[in-house]
Amino acid sequence: MKISCIAASLLLSLAATGALAADPEVNLTLKDHRFDLTEIKVPAGQRVKITLRNLDSTPEEFHSDSLNREKVVTAGGTATFFIGPLKPGKYPFMGEFNAKTAQGVVIAE
């Protein structure tokens, strides 16, 4: 952890440049192994902050090959992460642990 903390603080200074403008935010909720939003429209070319609340009693992993994102959200927990800036297009995502029901798509335009 110590090493990653040092690395992180080094990298923080690199990343600080883009942190000034407010990023669009999306609130996403998972209940009964389904996302409340199955289509998320976001502006292309802008970084977007996703806040995912898991109301289920089991953990889930937000997973998207096209968004290059993987984020575990614990039972009853909340997870925050960033996507993009994206080129215009459709980016499917899923809850990997319940891929049959937990499906959605980010549309950047």
Added chain:
Amino acid sequence: MLNSAVIVFRECLEAALIIGIIAAATRGLPGRARWIVGSVMAGVAGSVLVALGADEIANLAEGYGRELFNAGVVMIAAAMLAWHCIWMARHGRELAASARQVGQAVASGSAAFSALGTVIALAVLREGSETVLFLYGLLAGGEQSAFQVALGGLAGLAGGALAGYILYAGAVRLPMKAFFAVTNGLIALLAAQMASQGARFLSQADLLPTLAAPLWDLSAWLPDGSVIGRTLNALAGYRAMPSGIEVVFYATMLAAVVIAMELVRRLPSPSAPSPA
């Protein structure tokens, strides 16, 4: 049950292929089986601890604890893999020349090999903690019996282990000279892949910019979800739609390892005249 087998297989595949490569690369090393098994068990024990502490880890660093943790794990693994490659560039020829009596050469480089044990433990730790969470979720969800979950999990694990074994068995059948080039090449690619994964975790937490998302899109040709895509991803870090920062880290790490290996090769031999 099939669902759990598929997910467990997917999560173990990467760790299994890493173990396969490392088991091949350390062929002939005395006591190798013991420390490979020991590293796997350490990784499994760590996975359970990390899964138990999932909430605490997730809440560290303002909610980005998991990204920092994962990035730390893969960056340490990348550094150790890179170090091993460079060490092998220096000593691989001696090893190849005296493959039957590697004892002495290996003793001098035992640190370089034990670094690989750490890589195994870290690979199992990272993939394993997600598998534990998933299986726990299945059990807690109550739709499947413990027996079904265990059966599915074991089937997935067996599939992953088989893939790792096939890679191992293929590598050890290569002639000695090609063998060192192939295993070292695979380890260099693993190092690059780990570095790019680290960049991905940090950009997910907004600690690094993505630069371009995606930089290119090959998903129509070779999607990440296909069998070949998954295998290439586990072996060489293939992604159909990588972000710019992943590509930068991948290319930088690969170039650094290749250049360092070339420089080290040109150094005069420290011991007896090298058997050019």
